[in-house]
Structure formats: structure tokens, C-alpha cells
Amino acid sequence: MISKLRADASEAIADVGDGATVMIGGFGAAGQPVELIDALIAQGASDLTIVSNNAGNGDTGIAALITAGRVRRVVCSFPRQADSHAFDAAYRAGEVELELVPQGNLAERIRAAGAGIGAFFTPTGVGTTVSEGKEARTIDGRDYILEYPLRADVALISAYRADRWGNLVYRRTARNFGPLMAAAARTTVVQVDEVVELGALDPEAVVTPGIFVDRVVEVGERPWLRAGEFVGAPA
Amino acid sequence: MSGLDPSAPNPSAPNRGALDRRALAARIAQDIPEGAIVNLGIGAPTLIADALPAGLEVILHTENGMLGMGPAPEPGLVDPDLMNAGKQPVTELPGASYFHHADSFGMMRGGHLDICVLGAFQVSERGDLANWHTGAPGAIPAVGGAMDLAIGAKSVWVMTDLLTRDGASKLVAACTYPLTGVACVSRVYTDRAVFDVIADGFAVSELFGDTTLDELQELTGLWLRDATGSDETEGMRS
Numbered sequence: 001m002i003s004k005l006r007a008d009a010s011e012a013i014a015d016v017g018d019g020a021t022v023m024i025g026g027f028g029a030a031g032q033p034v035e036l037i038d039a040l041i042a043q044g045a046s047d048l049t050i051v052s053n054n055a056g057n058g059d060t061g062i063a064a065l066i067t068a069g070r071v072r073r074v075v076c077s078f079p080r081q082a083d084s085h086a087f088d089a090a091y092r093a094g095e096v097e098l099e100l101v102p103q104g105n106l107a108e109r110i111r112a113a114g115a116g117i118g119a120f121f122t123p124t125g126v127g128t129t130v131s132e133g134k135e136a137r138t139i140d141g142r143d144y145i146l147e148y149p150l151r152a153d154v155a156l157i158s159a160y161r162a163d164r165w166g167n168l169v170y171r172r173t174a175r176n177f178g179p180l181m182a183a184a185a186r187t188t189v190v191q192v193d194e195v196v197e198l199g200a201l202d203p204e205a206v207v208t209p210g211i212f213v214d215r216v217v218e219v220g221e222r223p224w225l226r227a228g229e230f231v232g233a234p235a
Numbered sequence: 236m237s238g239l240d241p242s243a244p245n246p247s248a249p250n251r252g253a254l255d256r257r258a259l260a261a262r263i264a265q266d267i268p269e270g271a272i273v274n275l276g277i278g279a280p281t282l283i284a285d286a287l288p289a290g291l292e293v294i295l296h297t298e299n300g301m302l303g304m305g306p307a308p309e310p311g312l313v314d315p316d317l318m319n320a321g322k323q324p325v326t327e328l329p330g331a332s333y334f335h336h337a338d339s340f341g342m343m344r345g346g347h348l349d350i351c352v353l354g355a356f357q358v359s360e361r362g363d364l365a366n367w368h369t370g371a372p373g374a375i376p377a378v379g380g381a382m383d384l385a386i387g388a389k390s391v392w393v394m395t396d397l398l399t400r401d402g403a404s405k406l407v408a409a410c411t412y413p414l415t416g417v418a419c420v421s422r423v424y425t426d427r428a429v430f431d432v433i434a435d436g437f438a439v440s441e442l443f444g445d446t447t448l449d450e451l452q453e454l455t456g457l458w459l460r461d462a463t464g465s466d467e468t469e470g471m472r473s
Contacts, residue, residue, distance in 0.1 A: 027299040027336075028322040029315060053336075057322075080377040081322075091375060100376050103298065104340030104383035111337040123344060124383045127363075127417035172333060173299050174316040179335045207335075224315055232312045 004166045004216045005195060009039035012189045012215045016045045016154050023110065023150075023181040024052040024062055025157035028081075031174035032061045033158040033191045035219045040156070046070045051110070051150055053103065053177060055079035055087035066090050075150065077103035102130060105147050107180055113149035114183025114212070122147050155185030159208070162192040163199070166213030167206045175207065182212040189215045193222060252444020253426045261286040263352060263394060263424050267293055274298065274343075274384060276353040277321040280394050283352060294330075296348055298380040300339050303331030320380060340380070343387025351388035353381065355395045355423070357410040360457065362420040362432040364393065365412035378415075385416030397425040397454065404455040406430065406437060427451065431462065438462040 006012040013036055016022065022040070026032030041064055048071050055074045056063030063086035065071055074096055079087050090096040101109065102124050112120055121144035125131045135146040157178040160171040168190060170178055182188045195218045224232060254262060260282035267273060267287065274296045275281050284306065287293050295304040297319045304319060305326035313324040342348050357365040364385050367378045385391055395405050406423065423430040428451055429441040438460035439448055452459050 028318065030299070030318050030322075031316070078377045078379040080375040088375060092373070098375075100378060102378050102382040103336070103380040104343060104387075107336035107340050123386050124340075126386070128382060128414045130378070130382070170333070172314065172316040172327070173297070173301055173318055175333055175335055176300050177336050180337050222315070224313075230314055232314075 001164075003164045004210070004213060005164050006215050006217050009035045009191065009217050009219065010042065012036065012217045013039050013043055013154070013156070015187075016040060016043065018045055019047045019049075020045060020153040021049040021051065021151070023152040023155040023157075023177075023185055024050055025155070025176065025178040025181050026061070027053050027173065027176040028057055029061075030172075031158050031170070031176050031178060032057075033156045034061045036156040036158075036189060036191050036217070037061045037065055041065055041068050041070065044070075047072045049073040049075065051075045051106075051152055051181075053077055053106065054081065055084055055091075055098075057081060057083045059086065063087065066096065069095070071096055073097040073099065075099040075101060075106070077101055077106050100130070105130075106150070107177065109147055109150040110177065110180040110184045112147075113151040114180060117149060119146050119148045121145065150184065152181070152185040153187065155181040155188045157181055157188065157190050159190050159192050161194050161196050161201065162190060162213070162216045162218075163196055163201055163210070164216070165198060166190070166208075166210030166216055167201050168192070168208035168210075168213060169201060169205060170207055179208045179212075182208050187214050188212055189217070191217045191219045193220065193225065194218060194228075251446075253446065254443050255426070256282055257286070259394060259424055259426055262429075263392065264288070267350060269293065271349040272296055272302070272347070274348055274351040274388065276351065276381075276384065276394075277379075278354050280352040280354060281319075281321065281323075283394070296339075296342065297325070298336075298339050298343070298384070300334050300336060301325075301327075301331060302334075303328045305331075340383050340387070343380075343383050346387070346389060348384075348388040350390045350392060351384045352392045352394050352424075353384060353415075355393045355405055355420075356412045357405050357407050358393055358395075358420050358423050358432075359407055359410045360432070360436040362418045363410050364391070364415045364420050365410040366393075367415050368413045370413050381415050385419045390421050391416075391419050393420050393423045395423065395425055397427045397451075404457075406455045406457060408457060427454075430459075433460065436460065
């Protein structure tokens with residue numbers, strides 16, 4: 001019997017090593033796998049490269065990982081925000097390197113890694129500072145720069161429901177980078193609200209097929225849901 | 236990033252009929268036709284959503300993975316799984332769809348998005364846009380989806396005050412801030428006038444309040460074509 005289910009987040013991330021490249025899903029707080037990140041902080045892996053859209057919000061998740069001093073490098077599109085004080089302080093202290101990637105190039109580089117694409121020409125960033133030092137080409141009259149895939153040792157993502165084969169469905173805009181990162185990492189670890197019986201997910205509606213998923217942890221329903229129905233949350 | 240604070244007055248330009256942000260948002264909304272798929276940048280451009288006429292079917296795209304985005308939820312009905320690119324809570328309209336980030340940005344690069352409206356630090360005479368980074372020492376750069384939007388949408392419009400708080404023109408011969416995109420802006424809506432980017436610079440298609448073309452030329456230091464009497468600048472252009 002195939003089962004990718006793990007007892008808890010600690011078990012699911014136990015083998016993440018020092019110096020690992022870790023993709024972390026989420027756009028701001030939506031889809032950020034906070035329980036997996038908390039387990040990673042407790043596990044102690046350090047010298048990490050984090051690939052994510054943002055570089056942490058508030059004091060939880062990626063921000064807490066940075067504050068704990070575990071992050072050497074961040075690859076992201078939008079580090080600076082009103083509540084990115086953890087990253088701001090570490091960056092200004094010279095403790096964290098930043099590779100800034102336009103959001104669409106970030107997504108496509110991750111997608112390319114998962115899809116076995118060696119590199120791709122993108123129009124995004126042409127004529128700007130992010131194109132410096134990159135191979136350029138004009139194709140059918142449009143200018144492009146060459147971008148390479150982004151791979152990871154581990155992807156930590158959050159989804160809504162999974163079965164024991166690792167098939168995933170997401171919820172609303174919490175999907176964001178999840179399906180891309182799942183395919184781009186050597187080991188993909190997913191936290192979900194709920195694990196359902198094999199066959200309970202509509203095959204037509206599966207967003208990430210289990211082939212891209214290695215481990216699944218059920219962390220329980222978020223406070224704004226009850227039995228799968230949205231019940232609201234404080235503004 | 237918008238370069239505009241929706242609540243702040245512009246002290247450098249006395250208001251003599253110049254449009255405030257909500258009025259400017261309403262003016263821009265008039266140029267968005269039914270059926271358009273539109274991305275509204277973070278900040279002041281989000282005001283345009285509230286100015287679209289009720290019943291007009293315009294589909295709002297948010298780059299974090301949604302088409303058919305609706306307005307902010309009622310208090311108590313904030314869904315943390317449902318936010319816009321500015322990470323503000325939003326709602327889902329009938330007909331909405333969700334997708335991952337690679338699809339979302341493919342919609343831009345692939346030429347599927349009709350209009351995006353962005354804020355700006357500077358726009359140059361050839362339509363170069365600078366809106367992501369001042370380049371100031373110590374500033375932490377953050378680009379987000381701005382470069383993808385700037386080169387991706389079929390029509391890229393800018394919504395901004397004409398002048399900075401220090402009175403400098405945001406319309407320039409050449410941008411001095413780091414660029415977001417090259418020759419990508421087709422139209423600039425400001426509090427004083429509407430400008431189209433044409434082959435030889437900016438054309439003024441509409442003046443607000445008692446603003447005059449001479450005054451705009453003085454404020455911007457640029458030669459401006461007078462297109463205020465022409466019908467060709469009405470409606471959406473790409």
C-alpha cells in the first residue's frame with residue numbers, strides 16, 4: 001500500500017540538512033506552511049537558502065526562521081513590506097543575502113525546474129537592472145533574456161486536502177506557488193487541513209497529482225473553516 | 236507599489252479643479268470597456284474597481300492567482316485564503332477562477348491581459364516606466380510582479396500625480412530611477428491631465444480643472460503635443 005502520510009510535521013522534515021535549498025509556498029500569509037516551518041525551526045537546520053515569493057511577514061513562518069538565524073540566502077520577488085521587519089533587520093546587518101527575481105520569472109524558473117526545461121527566454125526584466133549579465137536574444141522582433149531553472153532540495157507547501165497518494169487540492173488564492181514548487185524539489189512535503197480517503201478527491205479537480213508529492217502531514221482545519229465551510233474570521 | 240498614497244493631498248499643486256484620487260479613478264474607469272480583463276496595481280489604482288459602473292462586466296485579475304476578483308469582504312467575513320496582490324482581503328464573484336502563479340504570469344507575458352493600471356515614480360517620453368525602486372542607499376529592493384505587468388498587458392496605463400511632493404515632474408525625458416520596463420506605457424492619467432505616449436513624446440488628450448497646456452509644459456519641462464481637440468484619443472487605445 002502506498003502511503004505518503006506522516007505522523008507529524010517534525011517527522012516529515014526530519015532529514016532537512018544544513019545548507020539545504022528550501023522552497024516555501026505562500027503569498028504573504030496565504031498558503032504559507034507555518035506548521036512545517038515551525039518544525040524546521042525546532043529541527044535546527046541552518047545555513048538555508050529560502051526560495052519564496054516574500055521574505056516573511058510579522059514574526060511567524062519565514063520571518064521566525066530568519067530571526068532564528070537559520071537563513072543565509074533568500075531568493076524572492078518582494079522582500080520589503082510593512083511587516084517584513086525580520087528580513088529587513090537581517091539584510092541590513094549583512095546576515096542574509098538577497099537574490100531579487102521578478103515574480104513571473106520566479107514562478108517560471110520554478111516551473112521550468114519541475115518540467116525539465118534547461119532555460120527559457122523571457123521578456124520580463126529586459127532593459128532593467130535584473131537583466132545585467134544575462135544572455136539576451138531578439139526573437140521575432142521581441143527582446144528576451146535567458147533565465148535558468150530554480151531547483152530545491154525540499155519544498156514545503158500548504159494545501160487544503162490530500163489523499164494518501166499525495167493528490168492535492170488547494171483553497172482559493174492559497175494555491176499560488178504550491179503546484180510549481182511541488183514539482184521542482186527533490187523532496188516535497190505538504191501540510192493539509194485534512195487527509196481524505198483515497199478516491200474521495202474528484203480526479204477532475206485534483207490540482208497537484210501525487211507524483212509530485214512525497215510526504216503529507218495533516219495539521220487540522222484552520223479557524224476560519226468548519227467542516228470545510230467558510231465561517232469567517234475577524235477582520 | 237504605486238507612488239501614491241490614496242489619502243494624501245498633493246501639496247505641490249494647488250487644487251484648482253485638479254482631480255483627487257477618487258475622481259481620477261472614476262475618470263480611468265470610464266475608459267475600461269465591458270469585457271476587459273484588467274489588473275489594478277497595488278495602491279491608488281485599486282480605487283478604480285470601486286468606480287466601475289454596477290452591472291458592467293469587467294474581469295479583474297490579481298497576479299496571485301485569480302480572475303473574477305470582487306470587492307473587500309464585510310467585516311467578520313475576511314477569508315485568509317483569499318487576498319489580492321496587495322495582500323488585502325477580497326471576495327470571489329460568480330465566474331471566478333483560481334490558478335497557480337506560472338499560469339497567472341503566463342496570462343501577462345502571453346498577451347491575454349487587456350489592461351493594467353500601475354503607479355509610477357517616473358514615466359519617460361518613450362514610455363519607459365520606473366515604479367519599483369528609488370535606488371536610494373539602504374533601500375531594500377522589492378519588485379514583485381511590476382516588471383511582468385509592465386511588459387505583459389496589452390495596454391499599460393499609469394495613474395499618478397503629475398508632480399512629486401517636492402514639485403518634480405513624474406513625466407520626464409528619460410527616467411533617472413531604475414526601470415521597471417522599457418517603452419511599455421501607453422497612457423498616463425494624472426491629477427492635471429491625461430497624456431498619451433506617442434512617437435515623438437507625450438500628447439495631452441484631456442486637461443482637468445483650469446490646467447493649461449502651457450502650464451503643463453512649464454511643469455514638466457517637456458514639449459507636449461496638443462491632442463485635446465481630437466476625437467482619436469477617446470476611448471481605449473493600445
